[in-house]
Amino acid sequence: MPAPATEERDRLDRAALLDTAEALFYAHGIQAVGMDRVREASGLPLKRIYRLFATKEDLVVAVLRRRDRRWRESLAAHVERVAGPRERVLAVFDWLAAWCAEPGFRGCAWINAHGELGAASEAVLTEVRAHKRAFHDQLSGWVRATGLPLTEPVYLLAEGAIVTAGITGDPSAAGHARKAVEALLRGAAD
Template sequence: MNEITTTETRDIILDVTEKLIYKSGIAATGMDLLVKTAGVSRKSVYRYFANKEELVVAALQRRDVRWMQWFKSEVDKASSPADRLLNLFTVLKTWFASDGFRGCAFINTSGETGDPQDPVRLVAKEHKQKLLDYVCELCTEHGAEDPQALARQLLILIDGAITVALLMGDHGAADNAQYMARKLLDL
């Protein structure tokens, strides 16, 4: 019989936590549900994580790394700087149409916290900063006069499209955001 390594156990716990909080939120993801779904003991969870908050933060940090890698690799498939900026929204539209799309995990979980210094909120803020930095890089490559300002405007279009796609069930929100981006970019 194969023994599961400690790394595998930790990864299983994080994978299940991420899936549960993305599907139903932090509050709805109790430790009993997590233990049952992951097929591990409560003791195993607490071996790796001091409390639920630490577990949620670790799961979100992993999601951040994976999501940003995926998003950048897809966006960067476009050839020119202008095309990469427009591709931001094409990639979002594909994501919106995927099975299990539940919006932005970072916006969703931030909505469950009231304190701006809450560790969950800080992870979400870091994620959005990384996304802003990436969009700013694209704006710089495009030769924007003020890459920071343009990146902030595009981030609003990105997060707005994500929110509209989730709340309204409108996958075309990405097309509308791309249309507005074309206006900002004079394309």
């Protein structure tokens, strides 16, 4: 049965390609990484790459989409391991702090992609907005569980921490955001 074997190989190669491309795009920027560099790093022939993704833009979108799924799943897994609505909201910022402190952290991949291609690529812009909306809605669920109308402030503090950590390289922004959220939870609770 050659057809299933081919499909399986496609699936594996696609995953390996996404791994390679994601690492390169995140570390150096999307426009700075040519398809030849992706080919070299992945070990896949250019022809095969273009059979798996018709254009570079398609590859970029696929990278962002898979990263979105993984990123939010990882966040949710961390948060939902915690008991108590307020503790969960605070756990978001613990997870963000750990993420920002990872070696090789270079800011939010979607904010960076927006800066690079938001004006040039409709597909990338759509993907970035979809990620931000999904993160907003995810966060909104946890905040609403506290019974306090704090979705927007908490979301803006998270975004501020992410962008600030990305630019300054200092991961303490997430800690500051966490303290601010504590204050808001306290202040709105009276």
